[in-house]
Amino acid sequence: xxxxxxxxxxxxxxxxxxxxxxxxxxxxxxxxxxxxxxxxxxxxxxxxxxxxxxxxxxxxxxxxxxxxxxxxxxxxxxxxxxxxxxxxxxxxxxxxxxxxxxxxxxxxxxxxxxxxxxxxxxxxxxxxxxxxxxxxxxxxxxxxxxxxxxxxxxxxx
Amino acid sequence: xxxxxxxxxxxxxxxxxxxxxxxxxxxxxxxxxxxxxxxxxxxxxxxxxxxxxxxxxxxxxxxxxxxxxxxxxxxxxxxxxxxxxxxxxxxxxxxxxxxxxxxxxxxxxxxxxxxxxxxxxxxxxxxxxxxxxxxxxxxxxxxxxxxxxxxxxxxxx
DNA sequence: TATTGTTATACTCTATAACTATA
DNA sequence: TATAGTTATAGAGTATAACAATA
Numbered sequence: 001x002x003x004x005x006x007x008x009x010x011x012x013x014x015x016x017x018x019x020x021x022x023x024x025x026x027x028x029x030x031x032x033x034x035x036x037x038x039x040x041x042x043x044x045x046x047x048x049x050x051x052x053x054x055x056x057x058x059x060x061x062x063x064x065x066x067x068x069x070x071x072x073x074x075x076x077x078x079x080x081x082x083x084x085x086x087x088x089x090x091x092x093x094x095x096x097x098x099x100x101x102x103x104x105x106x107x108x109x110x111x112x113x114x115x116x117x118x119x120x121x122x123x124x125x126x127x128x129x130x131x132x133x134x135x136x137x138x139x140x141x142x143x144x145x146x147x148x149x150x151x152x153x154x155x156x157x
Numbered sequence: 158x159x160x161x162x163x164x165x166x167x168x169x170x171x172x173x174x175x176x177x178x179x180x181x182x183x184x185x186x187x188x189x190x191x192x193x194x195x196x197x198x199x200x201x202x203x204x205x206x207x208x209x210x211x212x213x214x215x216x217x218x219x220x221x222x223x224x225x226x227x228x229x230x231x232x233x234x235x236x237x238x239x240x241x242x243x244x245x246x247x248x249x250x251x252x253x254x255x256x257x258x259x260x261x262x263x264x265x266x267x268x269x270x271x272x273x274x275x276x277x278x279x280x281x282x283x284x285x286x287x288x289x290x291x292x293x294x295x296x297x298x299x300x301x302x303x304x305x306x307x308x309x310x311x312x313x314x
Numbered sequence: 315t316a317t318t319g320t321t322a323t324a325c326t327c328t329a330t331a332a333c334t335a336t337a
Numbered sequence: 338t339a340t341a342g343t344t345a346t347a348g349a350g351t352a353t354a355a356c357a358a359t360a
Contacts, residue, residue, distance in 0.1 A: 031326065031327075032327090033326080033327055033328090034326095057327085057328075057329090058328070058329055058330080060328080060329070060330085061327065061328055061329075064326075064327065064328085065326085065327075068326080083336075083337070084335080084336060084337090085335065085336045085337070086336095
């Protein structure tokens with residue numbers, strides 16, 4: 001019926017998916033920024049600056065987002081003893097449970113959307129492709145972080 | 158090397174991709190919300206309430222985002238003559254050009270990331286999968302909007 | 315009364331610039 | 338001096354509640 005059915009842009013698709021993730025996270029009272037922080041911290045405790053670089057946000061953003069998570073007892077701030085300027089951020093048990101709830105909410109919503117494809121093969125294909133993107137994102141991040149510090153590429157998750 | 162290499166969650170992947178889209182959009186001084194608005198308006202002029210439902214945001218959010226776009230002459234507000242409560246939102250030529258710049262910036266960045274997969278087949282696979290998601294998103298949206306109004310499913314883009 | 319849209323208000327994320335504490 | 342992190346400040350997106358204008 002439509003005269004020219006232009007393929008939708010990939011940016012549009014990502015932006016829409018991101019909105020669904022936002023809405024799913026809202027059901028467990030989390031923002032996207034908080035979610036990204038929790039996921040990153042689930043891979044291990046980290047310093048604030050390191051998180052800022054990995055998540056590609058400013059240092060004050062990390063402070064603000066972590067503030068909210070600390071209030072909810074999801075994250076703990078601990079000053080390093082060797083270098084007392086540094087602050088180590090650690091996921092608590094509360095944070096781990098919260099992240100679990102968040103993952104459930106998000107997965108449920110995205111799988112529901114993929115389920116609209118009807119054919120299981122297509123839905124699985126769509127979900128599997130995100131793993132492909134995950135690999136690409138990791139490599140792009142490694143390259144980005146390496147360029148900053150001059151380290152070789154491929155060291156980082 | 159890693160003892161248990163857990164597959165990253167799809168929510169995490171979407172959230173990371175979304176951050177890259179945000180950063181790409183920042184290069185043309187657009188927010189994700191403004192970008193979503195422009196894309197939706199590029200498919201045709203619409204009323205504010207209709208946009209709010211399609212984009213899954215509140216009515217005041219639409220007002221706020223459109224305010225910024227109107228200031229930049231990217232969108233025009235026009236009062237309907239039949240029903241003077243209604244406001245028709247239209248993309249201007251400025252808006253269309255801005256959207257074009259945004260799409261270029263986003264596509265370039267996402268393709269760069271996909272390019273990390275090295276094998277062209279994989280990169281193309283990843284990008285193609287987003288079209289699959291786009292189809293699923295359209296269907297999920299149709300279902301969502303139909304449930305609200307009681308209309309049959311499948312009417313809407 | 316119901317609907318459309320805006321205003322009022324508040325909270326979060328974001329950034330840059332300035333500051334503190336430590337090295 | 339340089340680095341790690343926070344504070345100060347400002348702007349945007351989001352939401353709910355209250356309101357105005359129109360139907």
